[in-house]
Amino acid sequence: MKVGLLGCGTVGSGVVRLLTHNAEQLEARIGARVEIHRVLVRNPNRPRPEECRRSWITTDPEAVLGDPEIDLIVEVMGGEQPTKGYLERAMTAGKGVVSANKLLLAKYGPALLEMAARHSVDLAFEAAVGGGIPVIRTLREALTGDSVVSVHGILNGTCNYILTRMRNEGASFGAVLADAQKLGYAEANPSMDVDGHDAAQKLVVLSMLAFGAAVDVDSVPVEGIREVDDVDFRFASRFDFNIKHLAIGRLKGDALELRVHPTMVPTSSVLANINDVLNGVYLQGRALGPCLLVGKGAGELPTAVSVVSDLVDVARDRLAQVSGLATRSIHPRPRRIVPMDELETRYYLRFDVADDPGVLGHIASALGAQGVSVEQMVQDGRAVTRDAAVPILIISHRCREGAVRAAAQAVGKAPFLKRPPRYMRIEEI
Amino acid sequence: MKVGLLGCGTVGSGVVRLLTHNAEQLEARIGARVEIHRVLVRNPNRPRPEECRRSWITTDPEAVLGDPEIDLIVEVMGGEQPTKGYLERAMTAGKGVVSANKLLLAKYGPALLEMAARHSVDLAFEAAVGGGIPVIRTLREALTGDSVVSVHGILNGTCNYILTRMRNEGASFGAVLADAQKLGYAEANPSMDVDGHDAAQKLVVLSMLAFGAAVDVDSVPVEGIREVDDVDFRFASRFDFNIKHLAIGRLKGDALELRVHPTMVPTSSVLANINDVLNGVYLQGRALGPCLLVGKGAGELPTAVSVVSDLVDVARDRLAQVSGLATRSIHPRPRRIVPMDELETRYYLRFDVADDPGVLGHIASALGAQGVSVEQMVQDGRAVTRDAAVPILIISHRCREGAVRAAAQAVGKAPFLKRPPRYMRIEEI
Numbered sequence: 001m002k003v004g005l006l007g008c009g010t011v012g013s014g015v016v017r018l019l020t021h022n023a024e025q026l027e028a029r030i031g032a033r034v035e036i037h038r039v040l041v042r043n044p045n046r047p048r049p050e051e052c053r054r055s056w057i058t059t060d061p062e063a064v065l066g067d068p069e070i071d072l073i074v075e076v077m078g079g080e081q082p083t084k085g086y087l088e089r090a091m092t093a094g095k096g097v098v099s100a101n102k103l104l105l106a107k108y109g110p111a112l113l114e115m116a117a118r119h120s121v122d123l124a125f126e127a128a129v130g131g132g133i134p135v136i137r138t139l140r141e142a143l144t145g146d147s148v149v150s151v152h153g154i155l156n157g158t159c160n161y162i163l164t165r166m167r168n169e170g171a172s173f174g175a176v177l178a179d180a181q182k183l184g185y186a187e188a189n190p191s192m193d194v195d196g197h198d199a200a201q202k203l204v205v206l207s208m209l210a211f212g213a214a215v216d217v218d219s220v221p222v223e224g225i226r227e228v229d230d231v232d233f234r235f236a237s238r239f240d241f242n243i244k245h246l247a248i249g250r251l252k253g254d255a256l257e258l259r260v261h262p263t264m265v266p267t268s269s270v271l272a273n274i275n276d277v278l279n280g281v282y283l284q285g286r287a288l289g290p291c292l293l294v295g296k297g298a299g300e301l302p303t304a305v306s307v308v309s310d311l312v313d314v315a316r317d318r319l320a321q322v323s324g325l326a327t328r329s330i331h332p333r334p335r336r337i338v339p340m341d342e343l344e345t346r347y348y349l350r351f352d353v354a355d356d357p358g359v360l361g362h363i364a365s366a367l368g369a370q371g372v373s374v375e376q377m378v379q380d381g382r383a384v385t386r387d388a389a390v391p392i393l394i395i396s397h398r399c400r401e402g403a404v405r406a407a408a409q410a411v412g413k414a415p416f417l418k419r420p421p422r423y424m425r426i427e428e429i
Numbered sequence: 430m431k432v433g434l435l436g437c438g439t440v441g442s443g444v445v446r447l448l449t450h451n452a453e454q455l456e457a458r459i460g461a462r463v464e465i466h467r468v469l470v471r472n473p474n475r476p477r478p479e480e481c482r483r484s485w486i487t488t489d490p491e492a493v494l495g496d497p498e499i500d501l502i503v504e505v506m507g508g509e510q511p512t513k514g515y516l517e518r519a520m521t522a523g524k525g526v527v528s529a530n531k532l533l534l535a536k537y538g539p540a541l542l543e544m545a546a547r548h549s550v551d552l553a554f555e556a557a558v559g560g561g562i563p564v565i566r567t568l569r570e571a572l573t574g575d576s577v578v579s580v581h582g583i584l585n586g587t588c589n590y591i592l593t594r595m596r597n598e599g600a601s602f603g604a605v606l607a608d609a610q611k612l613g614y615a616e617a618n619p620s621m622d623v624d625g626h627d628a629a630q631k632l633v634v635l636s637m638l639a640f641g642a643a644v645d646v647d648s649v650p651v652e653g654i655r656e657v658d659d660v661d662f663r664f665a666s667r668f669d670f671n672i673k674h675l676a677i678g679r680l681k682g683d684a685l686e687l688r689v690h691p692t693m694v695p696t697s698s699v700l701a702n703i704n705d706v707l708n709g710v711y712l713q714g715r716a717l718g719p720c721l722l723v724g725k726g727a728g729e730l731p732t733a734v735s736v737v738s739d740l741v742d743v744a745r746d747r748l749a750q751v752s753g754l755a756t757r758s759i760h761p762r763p764r765r766i767v768p769m770d771e772l773e774t775r776y777y778l779r780f781d782v783a784d785d786p787g788v789l790g791h792i793a794s795a796l797g798a799q800g801v802s803v804e805q806m807v808q809d810g811r812a813v814t815r816d817a818a819v820p821i822l823i824i825s826h827r828c829r830e831g832a833v834r835a836a837a838q839a840v841g842k843a844p845f846l847k848r849p850p851r852y853m854r855i856e857e858i
Contacts, residue, residue, distance in 0.1 A: 022573075028757070134567050137567075141742070144451075144737065145448070145740075146737075270702060285734065287731065287734050288561045289561060291725075292721070294721035301716035309574060316754070
């Protein structure tokens, strides 16, 4: 069984290493020898791992995609084009495909799956979400006899790392981001990560499997972590909450709640304690109940482990001549996404106000006028100077987000307000 | 594809329900219809779920095992005999087998796998460990390209429930056990659970896959939770530890550290926060790094989900005529188990002593004489009356368990000791 590798960067190098060092183990599991035959790279002169033979290297896509000897394509080059065209070419030529490309799967997942089914080939993508965590496998296989009610994910390691340090050190977003960039935990251009786009793409891929949903990634409400204020960690812990950047998907009748944002979660919740660069996915199955998977969300070897486990499946299906069965059983279809104003949950609100009599009453009235019912209200100390702001913290009962937004806007106009009001969704998990 | 179900109790009923209500979904995934054909029960007059047709029910094992129309056997009857004979008969007859029987797998796993390989049939047993948690699947498939370094499991829901309540309520083992029995969380005869045997069996099954180890379950050092003292939770939290009943497996060269006992784990560890009846398995893969799986360890539907996911795999392999491949790739072989006296870890020790001058010095000397180095030593308050005991708490550096045992025995003879000394292993995860 011959493999064509597209890309030989971080993850690709890991794949080359694992395939080389575990060759016997893999042969026993698959029932045939799996060998790398060609490796497509952009720059043939860049150093490669020593396990990567020079004779494999090519810069010509057709030398890989057009080689009839190659049975399986492993795509770890990333990006949208020309990668998408390569995968289509491979599937049209009847090759099984393993991809780690979350962008492609998020944007074109349903079309790619449909193409795979039409050409009776497998398309596996465990490594596209959650690195080494077997979440796609769990969704696809273990839940075959079940249906998924909700998915909560910590899907971006950079966000989780930054929030963990903000909490532990009481440091600001900007300070931790700068340090994370120095340490290599955040990119020079961190927008994909800290603005939530990476997590949104992964959520769309998960929703395709969990809910059979074909979702336009641009239609997912997304908030990043730039606006998370370090003081909110302190206030959150007063109410026994921690702040995590969550990607949330939940069945709501025929519609879908789908959203990515910083979230207050109870400190006793399993997700509250997944820290640093770890990723976590918490599934609720109708029959299965809760199931949490935690592990490394990125990195050469963890991600390569997922790629290789896919490769085993695809190779076995191919040997058994049942390729395409797995892809044919997924039929994503469009779903209405619940608009954020219709969302119903509990909220944390913070108003930084002048320490004047009557302010609390004013805020309580504004919330009440919108039907936002207050569960707890705390004024954090007294202002030291006349001009200083004092925070008023509120935990609401369950209510509609539209009402919370309107109430915050109404209070936002009051003269006693020192800064724009802030609110954050609470998730009971 | 016709299924013979052995047993129709709690899990069996769940399997009947899932197969009935997800028939279309399963057919799409497998590529063939899967139907129950016969259900073997002991008592034909006991009430069954309404989805279970009367015509399926039989009390004659041969009506199931000897029926050539039946392709797959699902064993959810439990017990050692006659169950083992039934499975052997089924495999000899070329039927694929799904079993939820941890006792059989722990005692005869290698022999059963060998038999499955010889007859080219699948033998799947996801439900034998961790109920709805896909841990066997993860070990077998996702780690094909990797090797497992260690496994830490909270594998018994009853133990975890009792320890969680002891910690939260400051209650004693006896009081919580009695209440757990009333509530149905513990059996009338709780020994299998609270004495650690259930967890030990599951650990042996996990070790077979994780380390390729053929282990006699009676050779695994096992301690239950009866001896866990409620005061130790309070002292543990002073050092930022929680107490969990862990099953631990770890590669040590060619030997295997394998043990089941109450363990101090840092409160910040992911395992410390898995509470109530939840189970959790924490794997360390050489390439994968850490991977944690958490979910319901028991219950009708969670366990049935695992059974059905196995059934899907076995049915697909059968259709593809690749049955036996999965079982043939596991070759468990005997491994030396590290004796507890050779174990090296950190320890928590508690000495309840008379509040006399010189006692601390005596204890410190006894520890030092055995080469047990003290990291922290705390005397918890002063004795209120002359006769009252005051606890001295010690956290050791890494040392050999034999040394700790010898030191505790030496101190145990001292006249100032009010109760036998206690020690507990610390695990840094």
